[in-house]
Amino acid sequence: MIPVEPVMGTRDFYPEDMRARNWLFGHFKEVARRFAFQEYDAPVLEHEELYKRKAGGEEITQQMYNFVDKSGYAVTLRPEMTPTLARMILGDPTTKMILPVKWFSLPQCWRFETTQRGRKREHYQWNMDIVGVKSITAEVELLAAITTFFTRVGITAKDVGIKVNSRKVMASILKAQGISEQQFAPVCVVVDKLDKIGPEEVTKELVQLGVSEKTAGTIIETMSARSVEELSTIAEGADQEGLDELKELFVQAEAYGYGDFMQFDASVVRGLAYYTGIVFECFDRSGELRAICGGGRYDRLLSLYGSKQEASEVPCVGFGFGDCVIMELLQMKNLLPDFPQLTDFVVAAFSKDMLPNALTVAAKLREAGATVDMQVELKKKVGQTFDYANRVGAQYVALVAPDEWDKNMVRVKDLRMEDKEANQKDIPLDKLHEWRTF
Numbered sequence: 001m002i003p004v005e006p007v008m009g010t011r012d013f014y015p016e017d018m019r020a021r022n023w024l025f026g027h028f029k030e031v032a033r034r035f036a037f038q039e040y041d042a043p044v045l046e047h048e049e050l051y052k053r054k055a056g057g058e059e060i061t062q063q064m065y066n067f068v069d070k071s072g073y074a075v076t077l078r079p080e081m082t083p084t085l086a087r088m089i090l091g092d093p094t095t096k097m098i099l100p101v102k103w104f105s106l107p108q109c110w111r112f113e114t115t116q117r118g119r120k121r122e123h124y125q126w127n128m129d130i131v132g133v134k135s136i137t138a139e140v141e142l143l144a145a146i147t148t149f150f151t152r153v154g155i156t157a158k159d160v161g162i163k164v165n166s167r168k169v170m171a172s173i174l175k176a177q178g179i180s181e182q183q184f185a186p187v188c189v190v191v192d193k194l195d196k197i198g199p200e201e202v203t204k205e206l207v208q209l210g211v212s213e214k215t216a217g218t219i220i221e222t223m224s225a226r227s228v229e230e231l232s233t234i235a236e237g238a239d240q241e242g243l244d245e246l247k248e249l250f251v252q253a254e255a256y257g258y259g260d261f262m263q264f265d266a267s268v269v270r271g272l273a274y275y276t277g278i279v280f281e282c283f284d285r286s287g288e289l290r291a292i293c294g295g296g297r298y299d300r301l302l303s304l305y306g307s308k309q310e311a312s313e314v315p316c317v318g319f320g321f322g323d324c325v326i327m328e329l330l331q332m333k334n335l336l337p338d339f340p341q342l343t344d345f346v347v348a349a350f351s352k353d354m355l356p357n358a359l360t361v362a363a364k365l366r367e368a369g370a371t372v373d374m375q376v377e378l379k380k381k382v383g384q385t386f387d388y389a390n391r392v393g394a395q396y397v398a399l400v401a402p403d404e405w406d407k408n409m410v411r412v413k414d415l416r417m418e419d420k421e422a423n424q425k426d427i428p429l430d431k432l433h434e435w436r437t438f
């Protein structure tokens with residue numbers, strides 16, 4: 001007997017699960033369309049070296065689903081999509097990549113979690129990225145897309161918030177504390193864990209990175225700033241441009257109409273080493289769930305990947321929005337619609353010799369855009385046909401029988417009409433294409 005359950009940490013999507021997933025992805029894709037983003041895709045299998053980042057310590061690179069293939073090449077199931085985007089931009093064969101580039105994708109991403117955590121090892125993650133825009137209007141555009149999605153599915157600023165911070169400001173504060181550029185990304189990876197491991201543990205890990213206890217204390221204190229103004233007063237050497245960008249971001253968010261979702265939070269740094277500017281994450285205000293989505297600016301990733309002469313710094317901003325937490329939130333808020341199986345017609349032949357005529361009817365209805373479930377085996381009783389029709393969520397049953405056929409008609413029964421007397425009529429064959437008006 002083969003194992004019938006999926007591999008540990010992975011999910012099967014049965015038809016009813018697929019209807020829910022297609023509904024969610026349908027919203028992601030419709031928002032991307034309205035924001036004029038183009039869809040791209042790439043193999044789930046990637047070069048492992050794409051994720052070898054000096055920062056070290058990132059959960060996402062420590063948990064790679066990686067292996068050496070039969071040719072001896074080090075590959076991995078992609079843990080995230082941004083490095084693939086960077087690779088595709090740098091490798092664009094047409095070299096007609098006119099900036100700015102606005103791309104989106106819905107990749108399945110993987111991690112190899114140690115089994116005792118029993119957590120998922122794959123999820124689908126809506127990615128939206130803008131390449132080639134330096135101004136924070138790019139961040140504002142991405143946040144507008146996220147809040148447009150929330151509004152479409154009935155989630156409001158009362159349900160979720162978006163915490164926004166600037167790593168650029170953080171970097172300047174650390175620099176003023178004598179922290180080197182090389183230490184910046186690893187410090188962010190450690191500081192991102194503050195909520196999870198607490199200030200003492202963060203201090204310990206920062207000291208291991210060569211940060212003094214005093215500086216570690218200053219960093220943690222800075223992260224408690226409750227407003228941009230407060231940050232600019234308590235943090236010596238805070239980068240003025242970074243502070244101005246933060247203020248401008250909130251002004252533009254108000255103008256876009258989603259200011260209620262937004263809040264400054266100096267403790268948000270996100271756990272990816274490559275962020276360099278604005279970072280943000282969406283959270284549920286009940287505090288019950290993990291982050292819903294997150295993103296930020298990563299202005300140096302392409303120059304990191306490309307040799308210097310090829311790729312001078314290309315400004316990039318993006319976010320990742322997983323398919324799991326959002327579904328938990330929609331469930332919690334009773335915002336998930338039903339996803340019943342829906343069929344327009346079940347077409348059934350009255351008898352064996354009526355089958356070819358029934359096939360003709362099915363073809364005509366499909367040609368006119370109807371979903372037709374052709375009853376491919378004769379049922380002994382017509383009641384079985386109606387039972388089946390109810391099971392597949394059919395609106396109509398078209399029963400192809402000799403008496404009506406001899407008059408070039410088909411008897412159609414509307415299963416959703418209460419009045420049993422009025423719910424059937426004989427339709428001329430040459431009117432089947434008007435099925436939407438039955």
Ligand SMILES: OCc1cccc(Br)n1
Nearest residue numbers: 109110111120121122123
């Ligand atoms: O959010 C981090 C992550 C990456 C890959 C797969 C899964 Br599940 N989660």
